[in-house]
Amino acid sequence: MSTNVLTPERVRAVAVAPRSALALAWSDCLVLTGRSLRHLTRNMDQLIQTFSLPIILLLMFRYLLGGAIKTDQTYINYVISGLIVISAGFNLTSTVIGVTNDMRNGIVERFRSMPVLPPSVLVAHVAAAVLRTFVSATVLIVAGFLVGFRPDAGPLEWLAVIGLLALFATALCWVAVILGLLAKSVEGGSGYGLILVFLPYLSSALVPTETMPKVLGTIVRYQPVSAIADAVRSLLTEAPAGNSIWLALVWWAAILLLAVPTAARLFRRRALG
Amino acid sequence: MSSEYAIEARGLAKSYGDVHALRGVDLYAERGSMLALLGPNGAGKTTVIRILTTLLIPDGGTATVGGHDVVRAAARVREVIGLTGQEMSVDGLLTGRENLVMMGRLFHLGKAAARQRADDLLEQFDLTEAAGRQARWYSGGMRRRLDLAVSLITAPPVIFLDEPTTGLDPRSRQGMWEVIRKLMADGTTILLTTQYLEEADILADRVALIDGGGVVAEGTPGDLKRRIGSERIEFQFATDDVAEKAQLLVGGAVLHGNGLSVPAADPAEVRHLINRVADAGFDATGLEIRRPTLDDVFLTMTGQTEGATL
Numbered sequence: 103m104s105t106n107v108l109t110p111e112r113v114r115a116v117a118v119a120p121r122s123a124l125a126l127a128w129s130d131c132l133v134l135t136g137r138s139l140r141h142l143t144r145n146m147d148q149l150i151q152t153f154s155l156p157i158i159l160l161l162m163f164r165y166l167l168g169g170a171i172k173t174d175q176t177y178i179n180y181v182i183s184g185l186i187v188i189s190a191g192f193n194l195t196s197t198v199i200g201v202t203n204d205m206r207n208g209i210v211e212r213f214r215s216m217p218v219l220p221p222s223v224l225v226a227h228v229a230a231a232v233l234r235t236f237v238s239a240t241v242l243i244v245a246g247f248l249v250g251f252r253p254d255a256g257p258l259e260w261l262a263v264i265g266l267l268a269l270f271a272t273a274l275c276w277v278a279v280i281l282g283l284l285a286k287s288v289e290g291g292s293g294y295g296l297i298l299v300f301l302p303y304l305s306s307a308l309v310p311t312e313t314m315p316k317v318l319g320t321i322v323r324y325q326p327v328s329a330i331a332d333a334v335r336s337l338l339t340e341a342p343a344g345n346s347i348w349l350a351l352v353w354w355a356a357i358l359l360l361a362v363p364t365a366a367r368l369f370r371r372r373a374l375g
Numbered sequence: 376m377s378s379e380y381a382i383e384a385r386g387l388a389k390s391y392g393d394v395h396a397l398r399g400v401d402l403y404a405e406r407g408s409m410l411a412l413l414g415p416n417g418a419g420k421t422t423v424i425r426i427l428t429t430l431l432i433p434d435g436g437t438a439t440v441g442g443h444d445v446v447r448a449a450a451r452v453r454e455v456i457g458l459t460g461q462e463m464s465v466d467g468l469l470t471g472r473e474n475l476v477m478m479g480r481l482f483h484l485g486k487a488a489a490r491q492r493a494d495d496l497l498e499q500f501d502l503t504e505a506a507g508r509q510a511r512w513y514s515g516g517m518r519r520r521l522d523l524a525v526s527l528i529t530a531p532p533v534i535f536l537d538e539p540t541t542g543l544d545p546r547s548r549q550g551m552w553e554v555i556r557k558l559m560a561d562g563t564t565i566l567l568t569t570q571y572l573e574e575a576d577i578l579a580d581r582v583a584l585i586d587g588g589g590v591v592a593e594g595t596p597g598d599l600k601r602r603i604g605s606e607r608i609e610f611q612f613a614t615d616d617v618a619e620k621a622q623l624l625v626g627g628a629v630l631h632g633n634g635l636s637v638p639a640a641d642p643a644e645v646r647h648l649i650n651r652v653a654d655a656g657f658d659a660t661g662l663e664i665r666r667p668t669l670d671d672v673f674l675t676m677t678g679q680t681e682g683a684t685l
Contacts, residue, residue: 126483133480137466144468144509208464212525215428215458217450218481 130222131229138230141200148196152234156189156242163308164249171309175339178250182242183334184307187327189238190271191302194278195295197231201282202291205372214373224369227282228275235271253338263337266350270330273354274298276361283368307331326353381406381533381564382427386436389422396422398588399436404581406532409555409565411579411596413572413672419588420568421461424537427566428458441533457526457534461541464522467511471502471521474510478525496524500554516547523554534558536567540574552578572668576600584672591676603627603667603675604638606645610652611661621657629674636671 121129142148163185168177204210204223214220243251255263278298285291302308305327311319322328330353332346382404389397397419404410412420425431427440429449438445441455465474472493479489497506500520505513510521519539526534536555540548555578558565569575575582576596584592584599592599604627611634612618618633625648629636639645645664652659 121483129483130481133477137469137477140473141468207467208460208462209466211430211460211462212458212464213481214430215453215456216478216481217453217483 126217127219127222130218131225134222134226135229135233138200138226139233141196142230142234145196148193148234151189151192151196152238153241155192156185156238157245159185159188160242160245160249173310175341176250176252178246179252179339180310180335180341181308182246182251183338184302184305184331185242186239186267186334187270187305187307187331188299188302189242190235190267190274191298191300193234193238194231194274194298195292196234197227197275197278198282198285198295198298199288199291201227201279202285202288205283206288210373220373221366221369224279224365227279228272231275231278232268232271235267235275239267254340255338259337262347263334266330266333266337266347266354269354269358270350273358273361276358276365279365280361280368283365283372302327302331305331324349326350326357329353379405380439381408382410382438382440382566384423384427384436384438387423387426387433387438388435389426389431389433395588397426397433400585400588400590402583402590404564404566406564407559407562408580409559409567409578411575411582412566412568412585413570413575413582414568414585415570418585420585421537422588423585424458424460424535424566424568428456428535429453454529455531455533457529457531458537459519459523459526459535459539460537465510465518465525468509470507470509471513471517472497472506474521475524475528479528482529484528492528496527500524501550514547516543516550519543519547519551520554523551527558531563533564534566536565538568538570541570548574572596572599572672573666584676586676592672599672600667601640603672604640604644605667606639606642607665607667607671608637608639608645608648609661609663609665610635610637610659612657613660617657621652621655624651624655624657627675629671636674638667638671638675 142152160182163181164178168181171177171180173180201224204227210220210223213223243253278295281294281297282291285294305322305325307327311323311328313319314322329346329350332341333343333350335341336343336346380403382402384400384402387397387400387402388395400419400423402410402412402423412423414420422431426433427438427445429445429452432446440452443451443455445452466477469477475493475496476489479492480486482489484492494503497503500523502517502520502524505517510518513521523536523539539555540551543551552574555565555567559578567575567579579596582592582594582596582599583590592602610618610621612621613633615633618630618635622628622630622635625635625637627638637648639648649659649662
């Protein structure tokens with residue numbers, strides 16, 4: 103244990119040249135996103151959520167339940183977009199828990215005592231979760247091909263799908279961040295996470311709304327999760343778009359615009375508490 | 376005046392609703408010295424640390440750290456301090472090395488520099504072997520060392536250690552003291568909080584005793600100990616009544632039921648006091664001689680208002 107490693111001169115010698123505040127904030131976000139992604143490889147729950155669960159759901163709905171559900175197109179073509187939405191919800195339970203953990207165990211406190219922009223932590227959680235959602239979606243689409251999924255989307259439609267899913271995932275991630283900030287404990291956090299898991303089941307993600315009772319069907323048809331599932335389905339397959347793309351855009355843009363400032367306010371209050 | 380002190384606080388006050396966590400705390404730590412903040416749980420130690428490390432804005436009073444105001448120049452303060460809190464504030468899912476590299480990058484060191492610094496610190500804190508293991512599997516002592524290593528990445532001139540040894544086994548505690556001594560030898564100013572009088576006694580230049588949100592006593596560890604005696608005699612008597620009568624024979628004694636706790640300056644006084652009680656005809660049913668603890672300091676310091684004298 104030599105003491106010379108502690109001299110400030112030594113550290114100053116290796117420190118980088120001063121950069122602009124924006125460059126530093128960007129660097130903070132990148133470093134912390136790297137951290138959140140690294141969690142993925144360390145955490146069995148997250149690996150299962152991101153890789154295995156989508157495949158299990160796919161096989162279950164393709165072979166176990168799919169035969170009994172009547173849709174205008176092949177059920178696999180119908181259900182892929184729904185499963186993408188559902189797996190986004192699964193991926194977010196770990197975001198809720200991750201945020202709760204960070205707020206509870208003192209690491210945010212440490213960041214606040216450092217020259218770090220504290221909200222970078224939240225931005226990093228969102229960025230990592232959006233990436234995980236895209237990984238799950240890719241897994242689903244590739245596995246879907248193997249079991250009969252036949253999209254008829256051109257390059258423009260694919261781009262539109264990516265854009266819509268990015269908006270949806272980002273907005274939903276900020277909702278997950280809010281739940282994480284609200285949770286008083288990690289156990290509570292995983293309880294809140296279930297909301298995100300359950301919401302897609304009350305939508306047109308897995309089954310058409312036509313066979314539902316009239317009132318329920320109407321509510322379900324226009325809720326935000328149905329809108330995104332319908333919009334992605336219409337872009338990927340021959341399903342009619344109706345107004346689902348606009349509905350999805352408006353819903354999720356509104357949710358994003360509401361969720362970010364709410365999360366920011368909660369974060370400030372929690373962090374200063 | 377402010378240039379002599381690395382940490383200077385005047386009249387710090389903080390309330391949470393009706394609860395006055397701090398009511399006018401004054402603290403001074405000279406450059407390169409260690410100030411220990413002693414107090415029981417809930418005394419306000421952590422609140423003081425949180426204010427001085429810019430985590431909490433005080434309701435009243437002012438404080439500077441490294442010459443920078445903790446409210447108006449918070450960003451400057453953050454550049455010159457390191458903080459090791461009570462909780463483990465490292466990432467349990469990352470390895471020891473990954474934690475240090477990440478924190479180095481967040482202190483805005485370059486990639487190569489952050490790696491170099493991480494390796495230096497791992498070696499210095501005896502963590503090289505465990506560097507590739509996830510921090511959640513570390514022992515209590517290893518976590519604290521990693522935590523401390525993180526706060527030393529930029530070799531800050533002022534370090535806050537919030538109960539760095541609470542919950543550690545004696546060997547880990549010794550290891551932590553070792554590290555803290557090295558920091559002091561490097562000229563770092565340290566503010567340490569602890570519940571252990573012994574720890575402050577061994578490490579600190581000055582001690583501030585904090586209770587009920589205020590500083591009750593301040594001085595060198597020697598000063599404080601002299602005020603409560605270097606030895607402590609615990610008498611047990613057959614009844615409360617006998618204990619009360621025996622209390623009148625000796626000064627500064629604290630009564631609790633049929634027990635009587637008596638301060639003594641040195642072994643000679645211990646013998647003298649025991650003899651005096653025995654000669655007066657009070658037969659002790661139990662007798663123990665021990666070193667004073669923080670409890671004694673508090674019982675004595677707060678006992679003063681109730682008529683006990685030193």
